[in-house]
Structures are given as structure tokens and as C-alpha cells.
Amino acid sequence: MVLKSFSLEGKVALVTGCNSGLGQMIAIALAQAGCDVVGVNRSNRGDTASQIQALGRQYYPVSADLSDSSVVPRAFEEAVAAAGQVDILVNNAGIIRRNEAIDFTEQDWDDVMNTNIKTVFFLCQQAAKHFIARGQGGKIINIASMLSFQGGIRVPSYTASKSGIHGLTKALANEWAAQGINVNAIAPGYMATDNTAPLRADKVRNQEILDRIPAERWGEPTDLAGPVVFLASEASSYINGYTVAVDGGWLAR
Numbered sequence: 001m002v003l004k005s006f007s008l009e010g011k012v013a014l015v016t017g018c019n020s021g022l023g024q025m026i027a028i029a030l031a032q033a034g035c036d037v038v039g040v041n042r043s044n045r046g047d048t049a050s051q052i053q054a055l056g057r058q059y060y061p062v063s064a065d066l067s068d069s070s071v072v073p074r075a076f077e078e079a080v081a082a083a084g085q086v087d088i089l090v091n092n093a094g095i096i097r098r099n100e101a102i103d104f105t106e107q108d109w110d111d112v113m114n115t116n117i118k119t120v121f122f123l124c125q126q127a128a129k130h131f132i133a134r135g136q137g138g139k140i141i142n143i144a145s146m147l148s149f150q151g152g153i154r155v156p157s158y159t160a161s162k163s164g165i166h167g168l169t170k171a172l173a174n175e176w177a178a179q180g181i182n183v184n185a186i187a188p189g190y191m192a193t194d195n196t197a198p199l200r201a202d203k204v205r206n207q208e209i210l211d212r213i214p215a216e217r218w219g220e221p222t223d224l225a226g227p228v229v230f231l232a233s234e235a236s237s238y239i240n241g242y243t244v245a246v247d248g249g250w251l252a253r
């Protein structure tokens with residue numbers, strides 16, 4: 001019986017940045033659990049659509065550059081017009097810029113903060129308006145990071161944005177829990193994607209990281225499948241404002 005509460009049948013998930021990497025896995029996992037997916041990306045490339053359609057689910061592409069939060073109302077409207085509704089929002093799209101803090105530019109600060117936290121807030125707001133108007137609650141899952149908890153090195157705007165996600169997730173959960181809206185986050189550990197290719201290519205850093213992960217391996221995008229379906233489903237309906245680390249034990253160390 002309990003497995004039924006994990007089903008997403010009849011639901012629609014909006015996933016940002018799902019052409020590749022973790023977002024693609026998240027979109028596919030949600031479709032495997034039974035829901036249709038709206039993918040919000042800068043361009044409609046890659047095989048996310050065909051993989052989701054092969055599961056017998058619908059995929060609706062919406063084009064938007066999320067570095068500018070003013071696109072949010074139009075993108076959300078397009079999503080609802082195409083899919084009829086949105087029940088689950090996954091704020092996955094994110095970028096990172098690396099440089100010494102002493103040399104860090106305003107551009108690298110603004111670009112990361114705009115995409116990783118400002119647009120995320122306005123997407124949450126837009127989704128909550130939609131959820132409240134429908135009166136059926138909803139699920140918001142923000143993608144956080146180890147740097148929601150730790151300082152990191154040479155990534156000051158990324159750390160600021162992801163620490164912001166941790167706080168924002170709690171703040172919005174407090175305001176919206178009574179309307180049946182669950183706002184939670186997933187903090188992936190060190191995952192093997194394009195985002196971390198430079199780290200994995202640096203032999204010394206790569207070994208340092210592996211030596212510190214209790215599970216002794218980089219995470220794979222598939223490691224997020226179970227946690228995201230759980231947080232998107234009725235099975236997690238009394239979890240509000242929590243950031244779940246999926247990190248092979250990195251933070252436990």
C-alpha cells in the first residue's frame with residue numbers, strides 16, 4: 001500500500017535545465033514514477049524528450065533563459081498552457097564560476113546569483129500562486145549543494161547562492177506548508193556531471209575528494225532518482241523545509 005503513495009500518476013512536473021546532467025535524470029525518474037514533464041531549457045536539444053516519451057509519458061518543451069528572472073511568468077504560463085497544470089516544480093538549472101575571491105568579478109557574481117537564486121525564488125513564487133489558485137497543494141524541490149552547508153574554495157558566488165537555497169527552502173516552507181505546499185531541497189554531493197568535469201580532470205583534487213567520501217565514489221545522476229521521487233510524492237507530505245543530502249556520507253564525515 002505504501003508504494004502507492006510514491007506514485008506520480010496524473011501529475012505534471014516542471015523541471016528546469018533538464019537537457020543533460022542531473023536535471024535529465026530527475027526528469028526521467030519523475031516520468032518513471034508516472035508523471036508528465038515540462039522541460040524548461042535555453043534550447044530544446046538532447047534526448048530527454050524521447051526518453052520520456054519512450055516511458056509512455058508526455059514531454060512539453062518550454063524555451064527560456066533563466067539568467068533573467070523576468071522570463072518566469074511567461075515560461076510558467078506556457079508550461080500550464082501546454083500541460084494543463086503543474087503539480088511539481090524542480091529548480092535544477094544552475095551554473096558555477098571559479099576564481100579566487102580576491103579576483104572575483106561582479107559579472108561572475110551576478111550571473112551565478114541571477115540564475116541560481118533570484119530566478120529560483122520567482123519560479124517558486126509563480127508555482128505557489130498556481131498551486132494556491134488550484135487548491136490542491138504542490139511540491140517544490142530546489143537543488144542545493146554541499147556548498148549549502150560548507151564554504152568551498154574559489155566559488156564564492158556559487159556558495160552564496162546555494163547557501164541561499166538552503167535558507168529560502170525553509171523560509172518558503174514556513175509560509176506555504178498550510179496550503180499543502182511542500183518546499184524541500186536536495187543537496188547532491190560530488191556527482192559526475194559536466195559541472196564537475198574540471199574537478200575530476202584535476203588529478204590531485206579528484207583524489208582528495210574521493211579520499212573524503214565515505215562511499216569512496218563519485219555520485220551518479222541515478223543516485224538522485226529515489227530521493228527526488230520521494231520528495232515529489234505524497235510519501236513526503238509531512239516533510240517541510242528540509243534539505244536532504246545525497247552525498248555518499250560527505251557531510252557525515
Ligand code: NAD
Pocket residue numbers: 016017018019020021022023040041042064065066067068091092093094095115143144145146187188189190191192193194195196
Ligand atoms: P549541468 O551543467 O550538467 O546542468 C545544468 C543545467 O542547467 C543544464 O541543463 C543547463 O543548460 C541549465 N542551465 C544553466 N543555465 C541556464 C539558464 N540560464 N537558462 C536555462 N537553463 C540553464 O550541471 P549539473 O551538475 O547537472 O547541475 C544541476 C544542478 O545540480 C545545478 O543546480 C548544480 O548547481 C547542482 N549540483 C550539481 C552537483 C554536481 O556534483 N554535479 C553537486 C551539487 C549541486
